[in-house]
Amino acid sequence: MPDQKSVKKVVLAYSGGLDTSIILKWLQQTYGAEVVTFTADLGQGEELEPARKKAELLGIKPENIFIEDLREEFVRDYVFPMFRANAVYEGQYLLGTSIARPLIGKKQIEIAEKVGADAVCHGATGKGNDQVRFELTYYALKPDITIIAPWREWNLRSREQLIAFAEQHQIPIAKDKRGEAPFSVDANLLHASSEGKVLEDPAQEVPDYVYSRTIDPEKAPDKATYITVDFEKGDAVAIDGKKMSPATLLAKLNELGRANGIGRLDLVENRFVGMKSRGMYETPGGTILLQAHRGIEQITLDRGAAHLKDELMPKYAELIYNGLWFTPEREMLQVLIDKSQEFVTGRVRLKLYKGNVILVGRESPYSLYDQELVTFEEGAVAYDHRDAQGFIKLNALRLRTLGQRKKKLGL
Numbered sequence: 001m002p003d004q005k006s007v008k009k010v011v012l013a014y015s016g017g018l019d020t021s022i023i024l025k026w027l028q029q030t031y032g033a034e035v036v037t038f039t040a041d042l043g044q045g046e047e048l049e050p051a052r053k054k055a056e057l058l059g060i061k062p063e064n065i066f067i068e069d070l071r072e073e074f075v076r077d078y079v080f081p082m083f084r085a086n087a088v089y090e091g092q093y094l095l096g097t098s099i100a101r102p103l104i105g106k107k108q109i110e111i112a113e114k115v116g117a118d119a120v121c122h123g124a125t126g127k128g129n130d131q132v133r134f135e136l137t138y139y140a141l142k143p144d145i146t147i148i149a150p151w152r153e154w155n156l157r158s159r160e161q162l163i164a165f166a167e168q169h170q171i172p173i174a175k176d177k178r179g180e181a182p183f184s185v186d187a188n189l190l191h192a193s194s195e196g197k198v199l200e201d202p203a204q205e206v207p208d209y210v211y212s213r214t215i216d217p218e219k220a221p222d223k224a225t226y227i228t229v230d231f232e233k234g235d236a237v238a239i240d241g242k243k244m245s246p247a248t249l250l251a252k253l254n255e256l257g258r259a260n261g262i263g264r265l266d267l268v269e270n271r272f273v274g275m276k277s278r279g280m281y282e283t284p285g286g287t288i289l290l291q292a293h294r295g296i297e298q299i300t301l302d303r304g305a306a307h308l309k310d311e312l313m314p315k316y317a318e319l320i321y322n323g324l325w326f327t328p329e330r331e332m333l334q335v336l337i338d339k340s341q342e343f344v345t346g347r348v349r350l351k352l353y354k355g356n357v358i359l360v361g362r363e364s365p366y367s368l369y370d371q372e373l374v375t376f377e378e379g380a381v382a383y384d385h386r387d388a389q390g391f392i393k394l395n396a397l398r399l400r401t402l403g404q405r406k407k408k409l410g411l
Helices: 018-031 049-057 071-084 098-115 130-141 159-168 246-259 284-300 303-321 328-340 387-409
Strands: 009-013 034-041 065-069 119-121 146-148 184-187 192-195 225-232 235-239 264-270 276-282 346-353 356-363
Touching (some): 009 098, 018 034, 018 119, 034 098, 049 065, 071 098, 071 235, 071 246, 071 284, 098 119, 098 130, 098 303, 130 146, 235 246, 235 284, 246 284, 284 356
Parallel strands (some): 009 034, 034 065
Antiparallel strands (some): 225 346, 264 276
């Protein structure tokens, strides 16, 4: 626990919800520090002005309230670089929460430097991954920063105690926050995640009311939706030929994915802190984007480059999941990944149907696909079938040698 007397000003990652409002008041009481609030708009779909009003109600000066629209920066500088790598954690998770934390942490440090704060504070619990992601970011960008993590310090251990604290200090409580919350939600422009309470038993199906970003695939339209996605150097730039900014494009893919029931994932994952956790993720636009990006890479990436990327991807995804965005190894891998995307330019055509993203066409001015080379029809092809014999025999040499040894030993 930090020395309470040494902290004069602290920057709090503030959502305006019950937990961070309690943290705000707790910081004022426990540390006697001046609190600066930072609220990031990452496309979570909520109005953020109420967070400003609530901070003012809790005694925060207007000049100490920071609300920033980070949607374009989030998609351009974090989501898109990650998707160039086709990053998925443990084969399925598209890292929607993980990729948001380094940006929030970076902005907190920037504000801390701007206002002369000597500490930063987050509302992540002591059981989850987010505490690691936030704090590794803080330390990477400002090694001498003081970090306050209330969930590891205070003695408020239940929802009832939190609500009692809020009532004692006249902190407004939304009606749906009274009593036990059915599950917790984190959302941004890339995804929405839900976990806890009704989701804790992995044997039980996710209740319908948990889903917020997608309609039930069974209730999706009976007619398929066809779209095209254009890429330039690995990044999506247009839908159906219409150029869009990164955040606008992802929002449009979310809309298309939602309407077709795309992007639901029920996952039991291995947390960095050591436990298994069951979560429900909805990543409608990201699911479409991943399939589209892999589609354009199919015809523009050389086999060696494509396979090396796939070998490195789990390591890259794990770095992001574990909060190691601002590290030399992630930056080294990013340079390699970005180099591979020089000719990943072109258009893919997709069919969206009842929870499925089906790739139905791809074209590129840099395509490595040679129709003459692969055709079964006779033509002026620079490939002699007889060349395959020597190729196979050379590759079989070690297998034949092993076989001869087995025969000699009677195995």
